Amino acid sequence: MTSAALIHVVVSGLATGCIYALMALSLVIIYNATRTLNFAQGEMLMISTFVAWSVQRAFGLPLIVTLLVAIVAAAALAFVVERLVVRRAIGATHWDVLIITLGFSLALQAGAGLLWTHDQFPFPSFFSNRPVALGPVRIAPASLGIIGASLAIMLALAALFRWTRLGRAMRAVAQNQRAARLMGISVERVYSLAWVLAAVVGAIAGVLVAPVVFLSSKMGLVVINGFTAAVLGGFGSMPGAVLGGMLLGVLENLAPLYLPTSIRYSVPFIVLIGILLVRPAGLLGRVERRKV
Amino acid sequence: MRVLLVALMALLVAWPWLAPRYFVFLASLILVNAVVAIGLNLLSGYTNQLSFGHAGFLAIGAYTAALLTIHAPAVPVPLTLVGAGVLTAAVGLAFGVPCLRLSGLYLAMATLAFGFVITEAILGLEGLTRGADGLRVPVARLGAWPLATDTARYYLVAAVTVLLVAAALNLARTRTGRALLAIRESEIAAEASGVPVARYKSIAFGVSAFYTGVAGGLFAFVVGFLSPDAFDVFLSVDFVVMIIVGGLGSVPGSIVGAAVVTVLHDSLAAFQNYRPLIFGVILVACMLFMPGGITSAARALARR
Numbered sequence: 213m214t215s216a217a218l219i220h221v222v223v224s225g226l227a228t229g230c231i232y233a234l235m236a237l238s239l240v241i242i243y244n245a246t247r248t249l250n251f252a253q254g255e256m257l258m259i260s261t262f263v264a265w266s267v268q269r270a271f272g273l274p275l276i277v278t279l280l281v282a283i284v285a286a287a288a289l290a291f292v293v294e295r296l297v298v299r300r301a302i303g304a305t306h307w308d309v310l311i312i313t314l315g316f317s318l319a320l321q322a323g324a325g326l327l328w329t330h331d332q333f334p335f336p337s338f339f340s341n342r343p344v345a346l347g348p349v350r351i352a353p354a355s356l357g358i359i360g361a362s363l364a365i366m367l368a369l370a371a372l373f374r375w376t377r378l379g380r381a382m383r384a385v386a387q388n389q390r391a392a393r394l395m396g397i398s399v400e401r402v403y404s405l406a407w408v409l410a411a412v413v414g415a416i417a418g419v420l421v422a423p424v425v426f427l428s429s430k431m432g433l434v435v436i437n438g439f440t441a442a443v444l445g446g447f448g449s450m451p452g453a454v455l456g457g458m459l460l461g462v463l464e465n466l467a468p469l470y471l472p473t474s475i476r477y478s479v480p481f482i483v484l485i486g487i488l489l490v491r492p493a494g495l496l497g498r499v500e501r502r503k504v
Numbered sequence: 505m506r507v508l509l510v511a512l513m514a515l516l517v518a519w520p521w522l523a524p525r526y527f528v529f530l531a532s533l534i535l536v537n538a539v540v541a542i543g544l545n546l547l548s549g550y551t552n553q554l555s556f557g558h559a560g561f562l563a564i565g566a567y568t569a570a571l572l573t574i575h576a577p578a579v580p581v582p583l584t585l586v587g588a589g590v591l592t593a594a595v596g597l598a599f600g601v602p603c604l605r606l607s608g609l610y611l612a613m614a615t616l617a618f619g620f621v622i623t624e625a626i627l628g629l630e631g632l633t634r635g636a637d638g639l640r641v642p643v644a645r646l647g648a649w650p651l652a653t654d655t656a657r658y659y660l661v662a663a664v665t666v667l668l669v670a671a672a673l674n675l676a677r678t679r680t681g682r683a684l685l686a687i688r689e690s691e692i693a694a695e696a697s698g699v700p701v702a703r704y705k706s707i708a709f710g711v712s713a714f715y716t717g718v719a720g721g722l723f724a725f726v727v728g729f730l731s732p733d734a735f736d737v738f739l740s741v742d743f744v745v746m747i748i749v750g751g752l753g754s755v756p757g758s759i760v761g762a763a764v765v766t767v768l769h770d771s772l773a774a775f776q777n778y779r780p781l782i783f784g785v786i787l788v789a790c791m792l793f794m795p796g797g798i799t800s801a802a803r804a805l806a807r808r
Contacts, residue, residue, distance in 0.1 A: 249609045300792055307554055310612060311748060312791045318741065319784030325777055439613050447610075478624050481617035488614050489602045 216348040221465050227355035227424075229461020230362035234417035235438025236445065236453035237369065238410035244386040244448055245406035248309035252293075254435030255320035256411055258428075260286035261418035262328050265335060265427055275336055282415040290411030294404055317432060324429040337423030358420050365416055366454055372409075373450070382406060386448075437464075440480040444487050446497020455495060516662050520655040528654045532726045534766045535665040536719050541746040541758035542672050543715025548744075549753030550684040551708045552691070553603075557615030559739035560622035561713050565592045565720020566730050567626065567633055570641040573724075581644045581651065581660060581725070588721035589714040596713020601706050619740050626732040638731030641724045651725065661722050668715060672755045675711075684708060688753060738780065742769070745783055748790050751797025760798050 235253065242250045250256075264282035267273065273281070293316065298309060339357030343350040373379035384392040385402045393399050418431070425431065441460045445452025464479045475482075487494065520528050540562060547553050565588040572584045579587075603614055626633045633639055644651045644660070651657050675681040683704045686694035695701045724730055742765055750761025765783075772779045794801050 297788060297792065307552070307612075308791050308795065310554070310609065311744070312788050314741065314744070315784040315787030315791070317784070318780040318787070322777060322779070322781035322784065326781070436613075436616065440617075443610065443613070478621060481620050484617045485614055485621075488610060492610065 216350070219349045220343075220351060221469065222462055223351050223359075224355045225462035225465030226458055227358040227461070228464060229441075229458035230359050231417050231421045231434065231457075232437045232441040232460050233454045233457025234362055234365065234413055234420075235434055236442035236457050237366070237450060238414045238417075239435070239438055239442050240448060240450055240453045241369075241382075241410040241413070242406050243442075245382055246298075246309075246403050248298075249313070249439075250407075250410065251310055251313040251435065252316035252320060252432075253313075253410065253414055253438065254432030255317045255324070256286060256289055256293075256432075257414040257418040257434070258431040259289060259320055259324060260411070260415040261335070261422050261427055261431065262324055264415075264419060265333065265422070266328075268336070275338055278336075279416070279419050282419050283412050286411035286415035286418075287408045290407040291404060294407035298407070299400070299403065317435075321429055321432055328429065330429050332426040332428040335419075335422035335427045338420075339423075354424060358424075361416070361420055365413060369413070369450070378405060437480045440484040443484060443494055446494025449494070449496045449498075452494055452496035459495075513666075516666070519662075520658055525654055528658050529726070530766070530770055532654070532658045532661045532722075533770075534763045535661045536722045536726060537743075537746065537766050538759040538762035539665055539668050539719035539722070540716050540743050541750065541762040542668065542755055543712040543719065544743050545747045545750075545753060545755070545758045546672065546675070546684070546715065547708050547712035548747060549751075550688045551705050552688060553705065553708070554612045554744070555615040555712070556612050556737065556740045556744065557617075557619035557622075558712075558716050558743045559735040559737065560615075560619040561592050561596060561716035562720040562723060562739070563622050563626060563730075563732070563735035564595055565589065565717030566724040566735075567639070567720075568592070568717070569721030570639055570724045570730055571632065573642050573644060577642065577645065581646050584644070585664065585718050585721040589718040592717025592720065593710045593714035596717075597706060597710045600709030600713070603709075604702050604705050616737065616740070619735075619737055623732045623735055626735070633730075633732075636732065638729055641728050641730060644725045657726050661726060664718065664722060668718065669755060669759070672715075680704065680707060742783070745787055747797075748787060749797055751799035754797070754799045757797050757799035764798070 235257070238253050238257075239250060242248065242253075260282045263285040264278045267281045268275075268278040297312060297316075337354060337357075338361075339352075339354040343352050371379075373383060381392070381397045382402055382405070384395065384397055385399055389399055392402075417434075421434070422431070437460060438457070441457035442453045443456070444460055445454065445456025460480060460483060463483060467475050467479050515522075519531055523531070540558060543561075544555060544558050547555055568591045569584050569588040572579060572587055599618055603611055627635050629635075644657070646660070649656075651660055676685065683694070683699045686697065686699050687701055687704060691701055727734075746761035746765045747758055748761070749764055750759070751757030768782070769779070772782065790797065796804075
C-alpha cells in the first residue's frame with residue numbers, strides 16, 4: 213500500500229471519526245449534566261435528519277435552511293422528551309433513565325420506519341464527493357468538509373463551556389449538583405439545556421453524515437460508535453470524546469486493510485471490550501471515586 | 505399460596521390436553537423465555553448488572569445443543585442441555601469476570617457489544633454453524649424415545665423449567681442468595697459486612713449464563729431451526745422488557761413478564777412494524793407508572 217493511499221484512508225477515517233466524536237460529545241454533554249446515558253441519542257439524530265429531509269423535499273429549501281430545520285426539530289424533540297418524560301423520573305436511578313431512553317429508541321426507530329419506511333434515501337451534501345488531487349494524494353472534499361465543520365463545532369462547544377454563563381453553570385452541575393443549586397443555578401434548566409444542546413450537536417452530525425451513509429431508520433445505530441468513542445477517550449471527558457472518536461474512525465477504516473474485511477462492523481465492539489478490559493477509565497478519563 | 509401452586513402445576517401438566525396444538529408450542533416458548541428471564545433477573549434484579557447481551561448467551565446455548573445433537577446423537581437430552589448450560593456459563597464467566605470492573609452503563613454497553621460479536625461469530629464460523637443459511641436442529645432423543653411432537657417437547661421444557669424455577673426460588677435461602685440480596689440492597693453495605701462482592705457478582709454472571717444456556721438448548725429443540733438473525737439485539741431487549749414488565753428481582757415476575765412479552769409478540773406477529781413501537785412505549789410507561797413491574801403492582805393492589 214502506497215503512503216498516498218494510506219493518507220486517503222486515514223483522512224476518510226478521520227471524517228468518520230468526527231461524526232463519532234460529535235455523537236460522543238452529545239452523549240457526554242447529557243451525561244455530565246444529568247449522570248444518565250441517553251440511549252436514544254442516535255434515533256433523535258435520525259428523526260431530526262428525516263424531518264429536515266422531508267421539509268427540504270416539500271419546499272425545495274437551500275441546504276443551509278435544511279440544516280436549521282434539523283437543528284430546530286432536534287432541539288424541540290429533546291426539549292419535549294426531557295421535559296415530559298425524563299424529568300418525571302428525576303429521582304430515578306441512571307438505569308431507569310437508560311431503560312426509558314431505550315424504550316424511546318425502539319419507539320422512534322419503529323415510528324420512523326412507519327412514517328418514512330425502512331428504505332435508504334440519498335441526502336444532499338454541502339460538499340462534493342469527487343476526489344481532488346492534493347499532490348499525489350487524492351482526497352474527497354466531503355471528508356475535508358466534515359472534518360472542518362466538526363472541528364468548528366467542537367471549538368464552539370469548548371468556548372461555550374469555558375466562557376459563557378451557561379457553560380459555567382453546566383460545569384458546576386457536573387461537579388457538584390447540590391453546591392450548584394446552592395449557588396442559585398437552576399439544575400432543572402441545566403438538564404433541559406443539556407438535552408437541547410446535545411440534540412443540536414447530534415442534528416448537525418446527522419446532516420453531515422447523511423449524505424455519506426444515506427438516510428435511513430437504522431442511522432441511529434451510530435450511537436453505539438459514539439458511546440465506544442466516548443469510553444475510549446474516557447467517559448465524561450470532552451477532549452476524550454473527540455480523541456476517542458477520531459481514533460475509532462481511523463481504526464475502523466484501517467482494520468479492513470490488514471484483517472478480513474468483515475471485521476469492519478465488529479471494530480467498535482472489539483475496541484469497546486478491549487478498552488474496558490485494559491483501561492476502563494479511558495485514555496483521558498479519571499477513575500471516579502464515590503464517596504460513601 | 506400452596507393451593508395456587510398446586511393449581512398452577514396441574515394446569516402445566518394438563519395444558520397439552522386443554523389447548524390446541526399451536527398453543528402448546530406457544531406455551532413452550534413462554535417457558536423457555538421464562539427461564540431466560542429468571543436468569544437475567546438473577547443478574548439484573550439481584551446484583552444490579554444490566555445485560556443487553558442475553559440473546560448472545562441464548563445463541564451459545566442453542567448452537568451448543570444443536571451441534572451436540574447433530575454430532576453426538578446418542579447423548580440423552582438432559583446431558584445435552586447441561587452441556588449447553590455449562591459451556592454458556594463458562595463463556596459467561598470468561599466475559600463477566602473482567603466486566604466486574606464495570607458498573608451500570610458500561611456493563612450494559614459491553615454486553616450489547618458482546619451480543620453483536622456473538623452473532624458476527626455465528627456468521628463467521630460457517631463451517632460449524634452454517635452461517636446465515638441457518639442450522640436445522642435434529643429431533644431430541646430421550647433414550648429410545650424421540651421427542652418429535654410439540655407435546656413431547658412441551659413436557660421436556662416444562663420439566664426443566666419447573667426444576668430451574670424451584671432452584672431459583674430456593675436460591676434466596678442459601679448463603680449465595682442472601683449475599684446477592686445484600687448486594688442488591690447496597691453494594692457498599694454488603695462489602696462492609698464482609699460479603700465478597702466481586703466473587704458473588706461473578707457467580708451471578710455464571711448462574712445467569714447457565715440458565716440462559718439451558719434455555720438456549722430448549723429453544724433449539726422447540727423451534728427446530730437456528731439462524732443468527734433470530735438472536736439479534738432486539739431479542740436481548742425483549743428479555744430486558746420481560747424483567748422490567750414483570751418486576752426486577754422477582755422469580756414469579758420473570759415468568760409473568762415472559763408470558764406477557766411472548767404472547768404480545770405472538771399476537772403482534774401480523775404487525776411486525778408496530779412491534780418495537782409498542783414495546784418501546786410499554787418500556788417507558790412501565791418505568792414511569794409501574795416501576796416495580798406487574799408483581800409489585802399486584803402486591804400493592806392486594807394490600808388495599
